Amino acid sequence: MPGQFRGQVRRRRILEAALEIFTERGVADATIAAICERAGASIGSVYHHFGNKEGIxxxxxxxxxxxxxxxxxxxxxxxxxxxxxxxxxxxxxxxxxxxxxxxxxxxxxxxxxxxxxxxxxxxxxxxxxxxxxxxxxxxxxxxxxxxxxxxxxxxxxxxxxxxxxxxxxxxxxxxxxxxxxxxxxxxxxxxxxxxxxxxxxxxxxxxxxxx
Amino acid sequence: MPGQFRGQVRRRRILEAALEIFTERGVADATIAAICERAGASIGSVYHHFGNKEGIxxxxxxxxxxxxxxxxxxxxxxxxxxxxxxxxxxxxxxxxxxxxxxxxxxxxxxxxxxxxxxxxxxxxxxxxxxxxxxxxxxxxxxxxxxxxxxxxxxxxxxxxxxxxxxxxxxxxxxxxxxxxxxxxxxxxxxxxxxxxxxxxxxxxxxxxxxx
DNA sequence: CCTAATCTAGAATAATATTCTAGTTTTGGA
DNA sequence: TCCAAAACTAGAATATTATTCTAGATTAGG
CATH class of the missing domain: 1.10.357.10 (Tetracycline Repressor, domain 2)
Structure with a gap:
């Protein structure tokens, strides 16, 4: 199973960022863009790991x-x-x-x-x-x-x-x-x-x- | 204060419809369009009464x-x-x-x-x-x-x-x-x-x- | 060193909320 | 009775945002 380490780190960063954004603005007003920015990740990355916003x-x-x-x-x-x-x-x-x-x-x-x-x-x-x-x-x-x-x-x-x-x-x-x-x-x-x-x-x- | 009766009825219909739609699909997946349809109201009407989705x-x-x-x-x-x-x-x-x-x-x-x-x-x-x-x-x-x-x-x-x-x-x-x-x-x-x-x-x- | 899987990127697309303009209806008062 | 203002309705136009798609980079094992 290749490419694992980089991915898991990115995954965790996204989760952390998402939790922060959710806390600050509420789930409804949290945008994917904001999560990407905070996590330093791209849209593609987020969707690769979680499928959609609800997935996060x-x-x-x-x-x-x-x-x-x-x-x-x-x-x-x-x-x-x-x-x-x-x-x-x-x-x-x-x-x-x-x-x-x-x-x-x-x-x-x-x-x-x-x-x-x-x-x-x-x-x-x-x-x-x-x-x-x-x-x-x-x-x-x-x-x-x-x-x-x-x-x-x-x-x-x-x-x-x-x-x-x-x-x-x-x-x-x-x-x-x-x-x-x-x-x-x-x-x-x-x-x-x-x-x-x-x-x-x-x-x-x-x-x-x-x- | 003019135009009250028609408006209050409409308002109530929208609330009833919204509650149904929220229950069926959850707030996040409830679309304004669906609420309008169920309530028999127009977009303008909904926004006049409630300002936005969260207002409902x-x-x-x-x-x-x-x-x-x-x-x-x-x-x-x-x-x-x-x-x-x-x-x-x-x-x-x-x-x-x-x-x-x-x-x-x-x-x-x-x-x-x-x-x-x-x-x-x-x-x-x-x-x-x-x-x-x-x-x-x-x-x-x-x-x-x-x-x-x-x-x-x-x-x-x-x-x-x-x-x-x-x-x-x-x-x-x-x-x-x-x-x-x-x-x-x-x-x-x-x-x-x-x-x-x-x-x-x-x-x-x-x-x-x-x- | 090659190959397949994983992962990243961001532009293109689609879905949906919201705004805007143009009316219609109702009300209270002249 | 009729008028003007306020409340209300409508739906097209716009803006925002989620999601999809295509292309390419990176990694691990054979």
Missing amino acids: AAALYEQGLEEHFDRMLSGLEGAGRTGARESVAVLVGTFMDWCLENPEWARFILLMRSGLMHGPEGERFASVNRERLDILRGYLMRFVQGGELRALPEELYLPLLHGPAQLYIRAWMAGRVPAPTPAHRAALIDAAWRAVGVEDRERGGSASPRR | AAALYEQGLEEHFDRMLSGLEGAGRTGARESVAVLVGTFMDWCLENPEWARFILLMRSGLMHGPEGERFASVNRERLDILRGYLMRFVQGGELRALPEELYLPLLHGPAQLYIRAWMAGRVPAPTPAHRAALIDAAWRAVGVEDRERGGSASPRR
């Missing part, structure tokens, strides 16, 4: 999600032995940390992905995502069996865990609230645990909801 | 948020006398109900708004939203004073309350989970209450009922 966005989206998911998963594997509370903390905390470390990337994924699910890649994205979420759910269900997590409709766990953190991050990115501090992080983890966790005193032998 | 999206966004907010607020005013638990139920329940009743509109607002905050209207939107959220927070803070809601950093309440429901609705719109049932609705309200509410037994002395 799709690559950014895909790569970001993958990185984030991998971190979440390896965190979970470590926490799996520690217990349910720790797993919840990993799920919420990893998400927030990743967004804090990659704010532009996170902004793009959370605020701008927009039309990606309509494009031709949409179906593939959806199924990849489904798989990943199934894996996460799988981890959680073990704790439900063990009575450490409350029994709820399966599809509710991820919204309950990630919803508040995701909304807070979005609000931060929109400039409505200050950047999350460790105190916020702890409070959001605590809230997630209240939503799905079973307190020690509540479990006598068998799992069951309270009140 | 902005109008849809603004009108939808206003309608939704008004419902939430009037619900809150009713519940204010009943208590904190009821207010939480109104905040979460009204959001879900509105989305169920206006799925296309909600899909547009939640999934597609994308670049609106970059446009020239962006700053105005942001400040209008800030005002509204401040009003909601104001309602909640009264309950914090009264000891019915836990004391938390102020900016956390709305993410805690709306986050899970919003994520669930998004997942539904993306086809990942089934439409919310009354059971889901109740569970999400319950989770919101767990996150921010103070249980009776936890409160020392001071008065107030719950549930």
Whole structure:
């Protein structure tokens, strides 16, 4: 496979440039010309690597999600032995940390992905995502069996865990609230645990909801 | 102010058509020509009313948020006398109900708004939203004073309350989970209450009922 | 050192948003 | 009733921008 190195570098430059331009102007107002200029690449190069404008966005989206998911998963594997509370903390905390470390990337994924699910890649994205979420759910269900997590409709766990953190991050990115501090992080983890966790005193032998 | 009736009808037709086209193809791939055709309007008419494509999206966004907010607020005013638990139920329940009743509109607002905050209207939107959220927070803070809601950093309440429901609705719109049932609705309200509410037994002395 | 694949370039093209000019309809007041 | 101004509609002309196409440069392996 010839001509690889030059290409991969160029590819990365284009992605970086595109993320900057997207952040500055929004996806809709980002022109291919601007991306070419910033990346020092030609039109042909961009189209060779990504096919079209949506292709650039799709690559950014895909790569970001993958990185984030991998971190979440390896965190979970470590926490799996520690217990349910720790797993919840990993799920919420990893998400927030990743967004804090990659704010532009996170902004793009959370605020701008927009039309990606309509494009031709949409179906593939959806199924990849489904798989990943199934894996996460799988981890959680073990704790439900063990009575450490409350029994709820399966599809509710991820919204309950990630919803508040995701909304807070979005609000931060929109400039409505200050950047999350460790105190916020702890409070959001605590809230997630209240939503799905079973307190020690509540479990006598068998799992069951309270009140 | 002359020429009003004809114009307002036309305006509404264009908005309806645009919402349909946006839903079908996504905002990015929606062409003005398609909207004109569906609405039975001319290009000139569309630009007279909305200025540009983003103007159409902005109008849809603004009108939808206003309608939704008004419902939430009037619900809150009713519940204010009943208590904190009821207010939480109104905040979460009204959001879900509105989305169920206006799925296309909600899909547009939640999934597609994308670049609106970059446009020239962006700053105005942001400040209008800030005002509204401040009003909601104001309602909640009264309950914090009264000891019915836990004391938390102020900016956390709305993410805690709306986050899970919003994520669930998004997942539904993306086809990942089934439409919310009354059971889901109740569970999400319950989770919101767990996150921010103070249980009776936890409160020392001071008065107030719950549930 | 040759060949095929990869990659780069930028002009040519096509699609689409937006502007502009020329009307038509409605309204409120003289 | 009739007039002028404002609101509105229409669609051709223009401008912007994405995308395609052709030609050529570069690289890796045989």
